[in-house]
Amino acid sequence: MDFEERIERGVDAEKWKGAKEKDELPLWVADMDFACSDAITAALHARADERIYGYTSGMDDAYKTIVRAYYERHFGWHFPLEDLFFSQGIVQAISILVQLLSRPGEGIVIxxxxxxxFRRQIEANHRTCVTNPLVRHADGSYTMDLDDLRKKLSDPSVAGMILCSPHNPVGRVWTQEELKQVSAIAQEQHKWIISDEIHCDIVKAGHTHHMLESMAEEAARDRIITCVAPTKTFNIAGLECSHIIIHDATIRQRWKEFVIDQLCISAPNCFAISAARAAYADSDEWRAAMNRxxxxxxxxxxxxxxxxxxxAVLSPREGTYLLWLDLSAYESDPKRLEQRMRQNARVHFNEGVMFGAEGACFERINIACPSSILMEALRRMAAELRKQA
Known part of the structure; x- marks a missing residue:
């Protein structure tokens, strides 16, 4: 496991496309510049060596059992196999769930x-974004405004909320108490929660991720739809494989009728199955080393x-491989900050303002790369920001 190896990405790698021609360092798209585990690579080679890539059994119980065993092993989370469904990606699943769980015009809290x-898919489905802004503290840390959340969810025109856990981009790993309060508020207001937990495995030493469903009262669990995937953790996003756990019988039936019957989306492709099996069953050591x-x-x-x-104010990172950096002390204009980073410093981060107005003059920096790339990008950024305006 050589996480310092600088690997030549493919010509169609979204993160690196055009970067070399511009002499630009890309630390934006949320995938890693690390080689996958040996187990995943071997599994994909073995599949390729079969030389026939026909229909597979897909989401059978054997595959589902491997997925469930992984979450039991790492999070103590058990769920019935029949509650596990496939989606190519979590964003796709969120878009579908928004359609299944709400009506046009209704509000969804983020x-x-x-x-x-989250905002893009809510609005694309002709629903309304209702914001429950996080509370930022002097050290750059964030907490939830639970009183405001209760107020927003009490509105009859609001159907539910989307929870990001761990939170992207601010890096919070929510505590057991915070998750219990969120689920209790949603339950008392009879609202559902889509819980995006794709970053659940990427957690800083000393912190523990808790699945929202595990923190909720039994009566609240049917209103929680959990979204997980091997893609972020094991760097296989291009294979498109995510899992949606739905306990409520009515929502399960809607998913089956719309997604499986009408859209014909039911199982990963053969390469995704091979990679996911190897990730979930044989890559724990790689996962631990990646986190270190x-x-x-x-x-x-x-x-x-x-x-x-x-x-600069760097928010405390508890989870994800993303840094959330406030550079407003050095540049007060978010458009000019982007220009200075891309054109002058030749680094490509995610501009904070894309995550909401609260992110103006922040940068989201992907640190899942060799340290040589990370440090060169930071040196370029600092050199530019130290210049007199």
């Missing part, structure tokens, strides 16, 4: 600043920023 496709590497990269970045850009 906790900004938050992963921007992310923690090391964060420590390097934090030390560098404290020395070179002392007025």
């Amino acid at each position: 906790q900004t600043p938050v992963y921007h496709p 590497k992310i923690d090391e990269n964060e420590a390097l970045a934090r030390a560098f920023l404290a020395e070179e850009l002392p007025q």
Whole structure:
């Protein structure tokens, strides 16, 4: 497991496309510049060596059992196999669930600043985004405004909420108490929660991710739809394989009728099945090493920023491989900040404003890369920001 190896990405890699021609370092798209585990690579080679890539048994009980065993092993989370469904991606699943769980015009709560496709898919389905902004503290940390959440969910025109856990981009790993309160509020207001937990495996040492459903009262669990995937953790997003856990019988039936029967979306492709099996069953050691590497990269970045850009505010990272960095002390115009980063410093981050107005003059920085790339990008950024305006 050499996480310092600099790997040449494919010509159609979204993250790196055009970067070399611009001499630009891309730390934006949320995939890793790390090689997958040996188990995944071997599984894909074995599948390729079959030389026939026909129909597979897909989401059979044997496959589902491997998926469930993984979440039992790491999170103590058990669910019936019949409650596990396939989606190519979690954003796709959220879009579908928004259609199944709400009517056009109804509101859906999101906790900004938050992963921007939440808003995009809500609005694309002709629903209304209702914001429950996170509370930012002086040290850059964030907490939920639970009183405001209760107020928003009490509105009869609001159908439910989307929870990001761990939170992208602010890096919070919600505590047991926070999750219990969120589920209790939704239950008392008779609202559902779509819980996006794709980053659940990527957690800093000393922190523990808790599945929302596991923290909820038994009566509340039918209103929680959990979205997980091997893609973010094991760097196989291009294979498109996510899993949706639905307990409520009515919602399960709607999913079957719409997604499986009408849209004919029911199982991963043969390569995704091979990779997911190897990820869930044989890649725990790689997962642990990856988390250690992310923690090391964060420590390097934090030390560098404290020395070179002392007025920047780096939010405490508890989970994900993303840093949330406030650069407003060095540049107060978000459009100019983007221009300075892309054109002058030749680094490509995600501009914070895309996650909500609260993210203006922030950068979301993907640190899942060799430290040599990360540090060069940070040096370029610092050199540009230290210039006089």
